[in-house]
Every structure is written in structure tokens, then in C-alpha cells.
Amino acid sequence: MCRLFAMTSAEPLSPMRAIHALNVMKEGHDGSGVGLYLSGLSGPFAENPDYPVLSGIFTEQGLARLDAIMSGLGFLTKYSLAVTPRHKPPVGTPLRGTYLARVYQPPAGWAGLSAEEREVQLVSTRVAIREEGQKTGDMMVFSFWPDVVMIKEVGDPIEIADYLGLDRPELAARRILAQGRQNTNYAINLYACHPFFIQGIATMTNGENTAFVPIREYLQSRRIPGYMGYQSDSEVFTHIMHFSHYKLKLPLVAYKHVITPLSEAELAEHPDRALLTRIKTVCRKMIIDGPNCVIGCLPDGTMFLVQDRKKLRPGVVGGRPGVFAFSSEICGLNAAIPDRDPSRDFQPMYLDTAYVRPDCREVTLCSQNQQLPPQH
Amino acid sequence: MQPKPAITPSTLSVKDLPWQIDWDIQTCTLCGRCTAVCPVSAIELAVHRKRVVDATAGLKAKPSNVHTVYYGIRQRTDPAYACIDCAMCNMVCPNNSIEPRRQGEATTLRFHNNRGGQARTRGGRRNNPESLLDQIKFIRISMLTDPALDAGRHEFELRTLLGRIQPPEEGLKAFHDEAWVPPVREIYPLVIGSMSFGALSPNMWEGLQMGVAYLNEEMGMPVRMCTGEGGCPPRLLRSRFLKYVILQIASGYFGWDEIIHAIPEMKEDPCAVEIKYGQGAKPGDGGLLMWYKVNKLIAAIRGVPPGVSLPSPPTHQTKYSIEEAVAKMIQSMSMAWGFRVPVYPKISGTTTAMAVLNNLVRNPYAAGLAIDGEDGGTGAAYNVSMNHMGHPIASNLRDCYLTLAEQGRQNEIPLMAGGGIGKNGNLAHNAAALIMLGASVIQSGKYIMQATAGCLGSEVDRCNICNIGQCPKGITSQDPRLYRRLDPEQVAERLVDVYLSFDTELKKIFAPLGRSTSLPIGMSDALGINNSDVAERLKIRYVV
Numbered sequence: 063m064c065r066l067f068a069m070t071s072a073e074p075l076s077p078m079r080a081i082h083a084l085n086v087m088k089e090g091h092d093g094s095g096v097g098l099y100l101s102g103l104s105g106p107f108a109e110n111p112d113y114p115v116l117s118g119i120f121t122e123q124g125l126a127r128l129d130a131i132m133s134g135l136g137f138l139t140k141y142s143l144a145v146t147p148r149h150k151p152p153v154g155t156p157l158r159g160t161y162l163a164r165v166y167q168p169p170a171g172w173a174g175l176s177a178e179e180r181e182v183q184l185v186s187t188r189v190a191i192r193e194e195g196q197k198t199g200d201m202m203v204f205s206f207w208p209d210v211v212m213i214k215e216v217g218d219p220i221e222i223a224d225y226l227g228l229d230r231p232e233l234a235a236r237r238i239l240a241q242g243r244q245n246t247n248y249a250i251n252l253y254a255c256h257p258f259f260i261q262g263i264a265t266m267t268n269g270e271n272t273a274f275v276p277i278r279e280y281l282q283s284r285r286i287p288g289y290m291g292y293q294s295d296s297e298v299f300t301h302i303m304h305f306s307h308y309k310l311k312l313p314l315v316a317y318k319h320v321i322t323p324l325s326e327a328e329l330a331e332h333p334d335r336a337l338l339t340r341i342k343t344v345c346r347k348m349i350i351d352g353p354n355c356v357i358g359c360l361p362d363g364t365m366f367l368v369q370d371r372k373k374l375r376p377g378v379v380g381g382r383p384g385v386f387a388f389s390s391e392i393c394g395l396n397a398a399i400p401d402r403d404p405s406r407d408f409q410p411m412y413l414d415t416a417y418v419r420p421d422c423r424e425v426t427l428c429s430q431n432q433q434l435p436p437q438h
Numbered sequence: 439m440q441p442k443p444a445i446t447p448s449t450l451s452v453k454d455l456p457w458q459i460d461w462d463i464q465t466c467t468l469c470g471r472c473t474a475v476c477p478v479s480a481i482e483l484a485v486h487r488k489r490v491v492d493a494t495a496g497l498k499a500k501p502s503n504v505h506t507v508y509y510g511i512r513q514r515t516d517p518a519y520a521c522i523d524c525a526m527c528n529m530v531c532p533n534n535s536i537e538p539r540r541q542g543e544a545t546t547l548r549f550h551n552n553r554g555g556q557a558r559t560r561g562g563r564r565n566n567p568e569s570l571l572d573q574i575k576f577i578r579i580s581m582l583t584d585p586a587l588d589a590g591r592h593e594f595e596l597r598t599l600l601g602r603i604q605p606p607e608e609g610l611k612a613f614h615d616e617a618w619v620p621p622v623r624e625i626y627p628l629v630i631g632s633m634s635f636g637a638l639s640p641n642m643w644e645g646l647q648m649g650v651a652y653l654n655e656e657m658g659m660p661v662r663m664c665t666g667e668g669g670c671p672p673r674l675l676r677s678r679f680l681k682y683v684i685l686q687i688a689s690g691y692f693g694w695d696e697i698i699h700a701i702p703e704m705k706e707d708p709c710a711v712e713i714k715y716g717q718g719a720k721p722g723d724g725g726l727l728m729w730y731k732v733n734k735l736i737a738a739i740r741g742v743p744p745g746v747s748l749p750s751p752p753t754h755q756t757k758y759s760i761e762e763a764v765a766k767m768i769q770s771m772s773m774a775w776g777f778r779v780p781v782y783p784k785i786s787g788t789t790t791a792m793a794v795l796n797n798l799v800r801n802p803y804a805a806g807l808a809i810d811g812e813d814g815g816t817g818a819a820y821n822v823s824m825n826h827m828g829h830p831i832a833s834n835l836r837d838c839y840l841t842l843a844e845q846g847r848q849n850e851i852p853l854m855a856g857g858g859i860g861k862n863g864n865l866a867h868n869a870a871a872l873i874m875l876g877a878s879v880i881q882s883g884k885y886i887m888q889a890t891a892g893c894l895g896s897e898v899d900r901c902n903i904c905n906i907g908q909c910p911k912g913i914t915s916q917d918p919r920l921y922r923r924l925d926p927e928q929v930a931e932r933l934v935d936v937y938l939s940f941d942t943e944l945k946k947i948f949a950p951l952g953r954s955t956s957l958p959i960g961m962s963d964a965l966g967i968n969n970s971d972v973a974e975r976l977k978i979r980y981v982v
Contacts (some may be wrong), residue, residue, distance in 0.1 A: 064543045270584035272952035276848075276960040283846030310610055325595060326624065337613060343622055344598060344609030347849040349956040352584045353965055372592060375587070 064268045065242045066255065066377075067394050068357045068374040070365040071385040072422045074104035074234035081228065082392040083387070084219045084242040095243030096219040097255040098228070100211040102236025102363060102420070105167075106141045107211065113140055113165050116183050117205045117212040118191075119252070121159040124200030128162075131191060140294025143211075145226050145235075152221035154283075159200075161226055163211040185261050185288045192290075202252055205259040211235070212254040212264075237359055237420075241266045254293035258300035261288065262361030265303055267296035267373045268390055272352035274298060280347040281305070299356045302348045307360065313435055314366055315428045316341065318415050321350045322371040333433045357388045361363055363420030373412040379425050380407035386418045386425060448553065450515045454546035456523040456899070457538040459513040466535040468509055472527035477908035480521040481536075484512035511536060517550040523900045526910040540898070551821075558821040559726070561904025561914065563719055563884060564813050565825065567897035569861055569973065571868040577966035577981055580952035587954050589945035594954045596944060597660070598627040598878045601780035601805045602703050620805065621780050623709055626653075626661045627957060628869060628940060631810075631856050631883030632686045632712065632784070635670025635693075635800070636727050636736045636748075637817035637904070639921035641915045642891055645929025647674065649890070650682050652930060653937050661937060662709045664881070667725050667750060669693015669739040675700040680708050686784075687771065688714035689724055690750030692740040701774060710780040710805065711771045715754070715763070718814025718857035720823040721786030724750035728818055730907035731916045764794070768803045776928075780805030782868055787811040787829030789858060795838050799847050806852040808881060809834055813858020815884035815895070817914055818848075818905030828949050831857045832875060836976050839876025839960060848960065850874070856881030861897060865889075866943030874961045875976065887913055890932040891924055 065087040067080045077098055085098070101309045107115060120128055132139075142164040151157055172180055188206035195201025204212035206256075211233065215222045219242050223229065241256040256266035269365050271277070274295035281289045289301050299321070306312045306320050323342035329335050355372030357367045368378055379388045380395050382402045389395040392407065410416040413430040452458055459481055473481050486506050493501035496874035513521065521538050528537040551558045580586040601622030604612060630650070635643050642832055646663055653661040660682075667688035674680060675697060685708045716722065727736070727748040737744035754763050764783060771781040782805040785794055791809055798804035811831025816824065835855045842848040855877035859868045861884070867881040870891045887893035891913045894901040914919035948954060951964050958964065966981035967973050973980035 265579075270580075270952070272578075272580065272584055273956065273958065273961065275963040276958070279843045279960065280846070280848060283843055283848070285846065305606070310606055312610075320796060325593070328596070340613045340619075344604055344606040344849075346599065346956065348605070348606075351955045351958075352580075352952045 065369065065390045065394070066240070066256075066268050066355065066357050066388070067390065067398070068239045068359070068365055068388040069398060070237045070363070070387075070418050070420070070422055072236065073376050073384070075238065075385070076229055076231075076234050077238055077240070078223060078229045078237045079398050080240035081223045082221045083389060083398040084240055087242065087389075087394045095214070095216050095224050095241075095252070095255040097241045097243070097257050097266065098213040099205075099239035099257040099259065099266075099359065100233060100235035100237070101359060103209055103211060103419065104234045105232045106143075107163070107209070108233065109272070110140055110165055110167070110207050113167055114206050114208050115211055116162070116164050116166060116188075116191075116203065117210070118201060118203035118319055119158050120202075121200040124195065125160055125162070128191065128201060130411065131194065132166065135187065136171065137166040139164055140167050141165040147225055147304060149225075152217050155215060155217040155222065158318060161213060166314050180407030181261055182287070189287055189290065192368055207259070207262055210259065210262070210264075212257070212259060214252050215230050216252065216255075216367055237363055237365060239264055239266055239357065239359060246252045251293045253291050256294065256296055257358070258294070258297045260300055261308065263300060263304050263307060265300040265356055267299050267357075268355045268377070269353040269370070271295040271298060271350055271354060273350055277302070277348060277350065296354075299350070299354070300358070302350075303358060303395045312341075314360060314364060315415050316434060318430055319370050320345045320348050321368070322412070328431065332431065337434070349416070355390065364417050366415060366417035367410055368415050369410055371412055376409070378407055378409045379416045379418070380404065381425075383423050386422060389391075390414075418420065421425050448517055450517060450546055451551065452513055452515055453541070454544055455513075455515065455520050456541060456544045456547060457523040458541055459511065459527070460537055460539050461511045462535040463508070463510055465532060465533040465807075466510065471530040471532075472511065472536050475526045475530045475910065477524060477526065477903060477910045478519055478522055479514065480519050481511050481513055484510055486510055486512075495632040507813055517547055517553065517884045518880055520547055522903055524894050524910045525561075527727070527911035556768050559728075559818055559905055560821055560824070560902040561815075561819075562895045562899070562902035563697050563815040563824060563858065563861070563897070565863060565899045566771070566813070568611045569813075569858065569868070570830060571859070571871050572864055572980070573696070573967055573969065573972075574871040575966045575981065576870070576947055576951060577979060578964040579950045584952045587948035587949040587952060589942070592949065592954055595949065595956055596627065596941065597624050598852070598957050598959075599623070600625050600662075600852055600879060602802065603852070605850065617779060620802065622776050623780060624660065625709065625879070626659050627873065627879055628661070628937070629684070629854070629879055630661070630663035630886050632664035632666035632714065633817070633887070634666030634686075634725075634727070635671060635739060635884045636668040636731060636916070637666060637914060639909070639915050639924065640735065641921045641924040641926045642887075642929060645877075645890065645924070645926035646886070646927060646933060647679065649930035649933025651679050652934055653733065657934065657938070659937060659941070662930075664712055667692055667714060668727070669696055669741070670740060670943060671974055672696060673702065676703050676705065678705050680704060680907045681706040682686050683708050684710045684712050686712040686714055687767075687887060688750050689754045690748060692742065692748065692750070696739065698774065707775055707779050710782065712768060712808065713767050713771065713781065713783045716786030716810065717782050717784075717816060718786050718810030718812055718828055720819035721788060721812075721828040722752055723819065723823050723827075724752045726750070726818040726905070728905050728907070731914075733916045735898055736916060764797055764804070765801055768801060772803045777803070782806035782854075784810060784854075785810035787831050787834040789829060791829070791834050791838055792841055795841060795851065798851055799842070800847065801955065804851065806854055806878070807838070808854035808879075809838065810858065810881070811855070811857025813861055814856055831855055831872070831976055835872060835877055836875045840977065843960070852878035854879035854881055860885035866940050866947060870944060870947045871965060874958055874965050875978075876960045878957070878959055886933070889936045890929050
């Protein structure tokens, strides 16, 4: 079982806050991977907030290939944070090369594109570089999106943070998702490290998805760029959220109705019975199963947590106006935000969606039994 | 051997028959019940001659023969009267003095059951106990990281959808536009397969219907039953229970005059309409209700004269091609109920199933596809059709599911699988395996007959006389003297027992796999088999 920790704050925070929180939950992860999603960036990354940031790991040859590809496409480097550790990596962590977060100025031709078209271009560019990198193993790309940096590596979170120097001020962010991985069924693969990212949406999950294979088959058959990889059974949660958000244009609180719909008896009493029955019918192939706590972040900066239908995994949200955290365990929350009112902590149950808007003023709770917000 | 035997080519000895009657003279009370009950008159009361040596004590008088008689049972050896192993003789015997015994090596009868040039017809199924489904194991057991669920206490959503399911984008758009959406029913995944009123006795049909109503209304299980091609009793058509019924139309259109005329008076829509193009037991051949069973009641419901055989043509005669048949019939049937009732075709397992499926994918009114594998049962068919025609269900279903998955349509056309499900008693296992291979709905007829009414048919040619109306249990007979043996209340009770235990077993399979929120349709990673060729063919794991 992995451990998850996410923070959303009005002011930029060092990712080390999240790494330390993972460290106090160390009993729950085995150091087989750590993943970070950083958004609401500050410093040099905030200077051009609309420019996409490419995050990934590159060998020396990979860097050269990346430069060739990006300049060929017309991208210009505006800022680059490249970490190339020269000292010995922690035990179990391979020596890979350069960990890169680079801000690009899009090609001149993009000026006339709509926001939607630019998003599609960003996804397909990331996918193309990832596929190119998989041929030779010299490039790994985790995200290519404005105001998003992602870091993934195999190893213990604290040791990796020390190794990569994650306490540097450039990485301070308002929204942080962090996962300490407990490798279970699958081979250790960096692409299997959470969080997963597609088109501004990032999610990470604690637990296994027993309905993985049919859901993967279904998502792959949607023929949507970026629905690929699936080195982890949890990647489907990100893609289902993407499908629900972009393709079905459903609000955040409807995500829970897609992945764990209400029973017929519960629906019979529901004010949105007709719509929810429809969602349950047409989205049946995206119903998840197994013990899962999903924490994620939407393109507008809203951070959320949902549980599986039986609430088989731990998950708690708490904090104070200005900073809130979602954590697998309360000890993680205590480590990150000690000066909060713990009596206001909330552990979302099987019907709940808990979320914090980017203004970080409060935790909003929504039960599946409640009416959905008006549809547009 | 008969007295004064005439030795003809078809003269058989008891040794030539697959079942032989063991009769115990010591315990027989000569009550005659066995001979009265035998549905094929395989045994008869007989007077046997006997010789006793009368030897007195002493040397003067020589021993002599005394000829006398005794009364008992004789097994007839005429092929037309061969014992069928129903063992009713034993069931009625007060002293267990008589029973049939199988003699596996006897084959001669097989060469002589076509007298008068009549090829053998029978009921039952393929007479092959082998089952590929039985060999499939559920291997993905939840351990530690995703703990197994509790089949007894956790909530399980054992429901499936019958009806055309639109892609999510299209389905939600239709909702917001208040446009027509294809009708979809949420039902229990095990459907009672099509067995017609006529093939089944009135008591059997009534018992099943009562059981279905009880399961729905008292147990909250949305179980559905398909009528088969034989119409539907007029009172049921006009009752609220019609919503639990899937009406079948096939190439004989039997009973459809009555159904169409009842539409204006229907209180409820039927669950669905099944258009039968083929049947697993006799692929490419039409239905057959032999004249023995067409009494006045059956004739009235079907709209035919009594006492004539009712063969359905192999194909729908008014149609020219599959495209036309499927499109027009589905549309006509949908239109009859104002596009509120799912309409789907049922075909035999065949290599051409994919062509049918691809056709249905393009038809927005098609509500599903039912495929009946080679092991399906029937009330009457030619022996050769049953034994040798058709396609196994497992690979046929799997191919169809994977074809849909490739096109991204696996959520749209529910696949219904039938044919030999639970043939060796493993109903829940077989159903779960097919669901994980890609079936949304499982259809079973024979198991239901065996479990609810004690049908004696087995996979070794036992009984199998459903076609001639002599069913010793009264299940497939139209003779009141026979079907009064079957109490409809008890059939209903057994049906409820079957469904409740099936439900428990299904949970006992799904819980260790960590599945409960939805039916694990297509969860092929849970399946394994110790045959690498089969594993490769079905795209499941090879395990040893």
C-alpha cells in the first residue's frame, strides 16, 4: 500500500514539507518510488505562466535529441532547471543523467491557436517525445504543461530529495502531490510512479484497482492521445478523470458517480436520478473496483480526494485557511500542518468527494446523495 | 431374448442395449408400478417358464422335471422400446427391486435407431460430459495489498445491462438534448433461457413464472425469463408480470398473432424481445414441436391446428439477407412497442458470429447479441444436429468481445452467452468464467430444468425423450396424466433456491478477486487454464 500526501497553499511551499510528511508515514511505503507534482510555481517558473514546462529525465544523448526535437518544432528555451547529480545515488537508485524542468516558448505558429488546440498540441508533443525516448531509453517525459513540474525516481523519498536537492527555492509550489510508492504487482518502472498527468490533470492513488484490465481495454479503445502507458493500474484513474472532465464535461463531484455509482436503491431517492442513472449506464466500463483512495488536482488548481465504494483505504483532509493537506495518515498531516485544529480533520467516506479550491479557504465536502451543481 | 425369437437385422439382445434392467425376484412384490410408469414401455410384466427338479429322498423314485411358471419383469429389446435410464421404475418401486444399469460398451443400438428411414430425433444436448469451461480457474486472488472481500457481508452489485448502451459522450448529449435513447434494462446476469410454452408443460412454465415473480418481488432480484418460440399465455401478456418476460420470436412466428393483438391491453412492456435466428443445440435448423405435444391448449396459444408437428423453418422466410433480417425485424419489433423495449437477435455459436456482430454494431436499434454455444439443450432436434453442429461458446464469445473491444464498442452491445452452462453442475463457475471472458448476460435452460424440476437428462444420453411428450417428470409433457406429477409451487420454490445459491456462489467467486462494485465483465486477467493452446486462443493465462 502506497502513501499519499498532497498540499494546497495560498503561498508557495517547499516540496520538502510533503517529503517529510511522507517520511513520517514510512511504514506504509518501501522506497520503491517517489513521485512529485508541483503546480502554482514561483520564482523563475512563474515568470512566463502560460509557457509550458517539460519535466523528465534525460541522458546526455537524450538531452541532445530533445534539443533537436524541440528546436525542430519551433520551441525556444526560456528557463531551464537541470539537476545532474555527480555524487553516488542512494542504494537502489540508478544513475540516470539529468533531471530537467524546462520552460519553453511555444512556436510562433501557435499564436493563432485556440486554448483547446494548444492543449491538444502540448499533449501530442509530450506523447511524441515519450515514444521517441522509449525507443532508446534516453528520454523519459512526465509532463509538458504550463505551471507544472513533475519529478519521479526510484528510492526512498528523503534520500531522493537529498540526492536531487529538492529543497531548492525554485521548486516552491502552491500545489504539491507526493507519493511514496509501495511496489506491488508490477515491475519497478518510473512510468509506474504516481502521480500521473495528462492535460493539466494529475492524480495519484493508494491501493490496487482490481477492475484494471477491462478499464484499460476500454480507455485504450477511446483512441485519445495520451491514453497510454498503464505501467500502473492506477493510471486509469487519471484518464477517467480526464475523460470525465474534458470529454463528458462533467463537474468534479460527478467523478465519483462515474467511478463508483450509487446503487439502484440509492438512486431511486436521488434528486438527479435521471442524469445519474444515465451516467451509470453509459460510463459502466469506467466503474472502478478494489481498495482505492484517489487524490488529485484539476487544471484550475482544485485539489480533491475520493474513496472507493467501500472506503477500504485511509485518507484524511485537514488544515487551516491558507493551507490544507490531504494525507493517507493523520501523522502525515500532523507533520506538515501541526498548527491546525485537528478536530476539523475529515476522513472522507465511501460517498464523499472532499475538495479545496485554489483559494485555499476551506474544505468542501460533497456526498453522492447530494444534488449535483447545475449543468451548463 | 423373446420366446420364439425371429432373428432379423435389428433383433437385439439385452446385451446390445446401453441400459439393462436389473430386477430382483426376491424382493419384487409384483405390484406392476414399474411397468405402468415406464415412459417407453421398455419393461413389461411377463410370465416366465421355470423347471424344477423334483428329487425325492430315496433311491426308488427317479428325480423328475416339474415345469412351472413365475411372474416377473421382462426387458424389451426392440430398439423402439430400449430403456432410456430414466429410472422411474426404481422411483416407484416400493422395495427398490428394479433399476437400470449402464453398460458402457454396448453400441449396437446406435446402428438401429433409424427404422423406417427416420433419423433419430431426441431432446437433450450433445451428450458430451467434457467441459472446457470447467477447466478454467480463477487465479487472481486478492491478497494483502487489496484484501479479499467478504462475500457474506459486503455489498455486491450483481447486475448487468440488457440493451444498447450509447458511448458516454453520445449518451449524455442525448440526455441533455432530451433525445431518444435506446431502452436499457438493469437485470440479474443469469437469465432463464428460452424454453417455450409447448416444449414445457403448463405446470413447468407456471412454476418458473411464479419463481421469477417471487425472486423479483420478494427477493429484489431482477431475474428474467425468455419465452422461447411458443407464444405467451394471454393472461400473462396482460399482467404486470410481463415485465419479467423476454418474448421470443422465431422463424415459425408461433403465438405472435396473440401477442401483437394483446399489445394495446398490456399493462407493462416486456423486458425485451429476442429474435431467434439460431439455437446452439441445432444450429441452422428450425425449432420443432412434434405432434404428440400439440394439444388444444398449445394449439390455441400458438395459433395453429392441434395434433400436427410444428417445425419452424431454418431461417426467417420473409427475409432475404441477414442485413435485411436483422435491420428490419429489429426495427419492426422496436416500433411495435414504441422503441421502449430492447430487441436483440439470438444466434447459434458460429464462425460467422463476427459478421452478425459487426452488422449489429452499425444498427442503432440493436440491443445486444445472444450466442448459444454447441452444448445448448433443446426439446427436440435431430441427433446429428445436436451432436455435431455448432461452435463452442468460449472462443466464439471471446472473439466477439475482443472484436468489440478493438472497436471501442465493448460497452455498447451486450453479449449474452449460453449453451451448456453448468452442464456438470458448475453453474456459478461457468457463468463467472464466461462473464470474465466478456459476456454481460448468461442464459441457461437445461440446468434450470434439471435443478428446479428434476429433469433426468444427463451428458450420457439419459432419458432425452422431451420430444415425444412422455417426460416421466412432467416437465416437457402436454399430457395431464404426466404433468400433474409436477407441482408448480415446488418448481417455483426450487427456482428460488437455485438463484439464491447461485448468487452466493457468484459472490464467493468475485469476493476473492476483489470485485464487487460492478460485474467483472472482461476481467480476463483473473482467468487461467492449464492448457497453453487454450490460454493462447482465449488470451488468458497459462498456469500449471
